[in-house]
Amino acid sequence: xxxxxxxxxxxxxxxxxxxxxxxxxxxxxxxxxxxxxxxxxxxxxxxxxxxxxxxxxxxx
Numbered sequence: 001x002x003x004x005x006x007x008x009x010x011x012x013x014x015x016x017x018x019x020x021x022x023x024x025x026x027x028x029x030x031x032x033x034x035x036x037x038x039x040x041x042x043x044x045x046x047x048x049x050x051x052x053x054x055x056x057x058x059x060x
Contacts, residue, residue: 021051 028048 021048024048 024044025048028045
């Protein structure tokens, strides 16, 4: 039987994604501070920036 996803489970999934994105964002910031910035794949940067803009207003 397929039960509908509970509100709590859905909230946990959202926060799990949020935490993962936050850790990726921190990891990217750390890499951006290092001289090896070109090691970060452009697609990962673009995806991260797109997801970040959904969570927090872009910092200028």
